[in-house]
Amino acid sequence: MPASAIVMLIFGCVVLYGGLIFCLRRAIKGSKKSEGR
């Protein structure tokens, strides 16, 4: 597999799945905070 394809794979995974996990965690935290209030 060419290096550029591996870079594309890593980029896609980090941006899409990494970003999604980060945002979901933030949303869960936000929901807990508003429930606490």
Add this chain to the structure above:
Amino acid sequence: MEERERWGSRAGFIMASIGAAIGLGNVWRFPYICYANGGGAFLIPYFVALITAGIPLMILEFALGRKTQAGAPSAFAQIVGKKTEWIGWLSLFAVMLIFLYYPTIMAWSVNYAVHSATLRWGTNPQNFFFNQFLQNSSGPEVLGGIRWPVLAGLAVVWIAIYLCLFKGVKAVGKVVMWTVTIPWVILVIMVVRGLTLPGALEGLKFYLTPDFSALLKPNVWLAAYGQVFFTLSLAMGTLIVYSSYLPKKSDISNNAYITSLANCGTSFFAGFAVFSTLGYLAQSMGVGVPEVVKSGIGLAFVTYPTVIQLLPFWAPFFGVLFFIMLLTLGIDSAFSQVEPFVAGFTDKWHFSKKWVLPSVCIFGFLVGVLFTTRGGFYWLDIVDYFTCTFGLCLVGFLECVTIGYIHKAHKMREYVNEVSEFRIGKWWDIMIMIVTPVILGISFVFELVKLIQHGYGGYPRWTSFVGLGVIILIIVLSFVFMKIKGKEE
């Protein structure tokens, strides 16, 4: 006036938005557009389109709906001015074109769910799909009579859409909790099997290796933006009307990030199932990956059945499950397309949903009969191309220009930041005001010139003029609907 409905919970809204976004656009359209535009050559414009237009426009549409608590035409009239109401109508007519052909793909899935029980496509899914199932005519000029199994499937699909929408948005939230999560489990099985096939690596190379020369091709950029609009349900009025059902103090930016990343993550993942199978098919046919399937639009109905056929156990069971999944994926997107169209009428003229909804469903079914003919496949391809490349991209362009320059992007950004978990910076203004309109505008002009000179997809040139004529017609209709007085005017 009927009181506006509300989502049962934030999770219900997020799941419904993901449901609207995750659909056949991920499993059927993304792989075929990616394949038709050179695989890895398409991925860079696709990611650029997601970052520059997908996420910013989703934030914009969520904000528009939440702030105005109205459907697309009323939202534009309230926020930007009465004279821009037609942009909202244009988005509804663009989505109307989509919900005219989209249920046909689902009708194919209904049939394939039945055929899966006996794996009727045998060892040659390509031949089965084009010649036995669709019995394609020689071209778009020959309709060649109705394919009755497809028509029956279409009727089933429209009844399902009607029943789902009849129950209202809270029911939609509950339905999509299942229709979004189950498909992911099945997709994992397909990807694992695809990756373990001989030759899979060749397919992945084609899928992931970037081709920088493709960045100079306007059609690849327009295809990427069109795909992002289609898959995220942008420029269709869907997200505006969904967010209008949100309570006034709900988050905007994080909901937009979650929805768009979940959606594009699903597309990217589905690509592995399709392209690994294409690698296998290329090896077994002794051809290159780009030559495996003759028409991109049928790609999903060639590659997925191939994987199903090659599953080591329970192939018919997984086949039925997979095509039911395609159906459930499509159904929440389909009713998310019908919903804003219905809301446009109920918001402006206060027509009862009881009458508008069945009328729209019957209209959709009747026009959809065209796509169930033996020449319908070609028309589906043509309408899909013109709607996404010109209709959605045009609405996206107009949204950016009107909100960015007339309403002022910074005002909308400040509104979003007041209620959101993530503050958005000035980058958002730049995307809305400069980057997206410039890329869309340039690609649009180049593609239009190319289209007039050469036509689309090897079809006769008159079909391109029909396609452009339909786009012009919906622009005219948008102005007409703006001019007709609403009940409160």
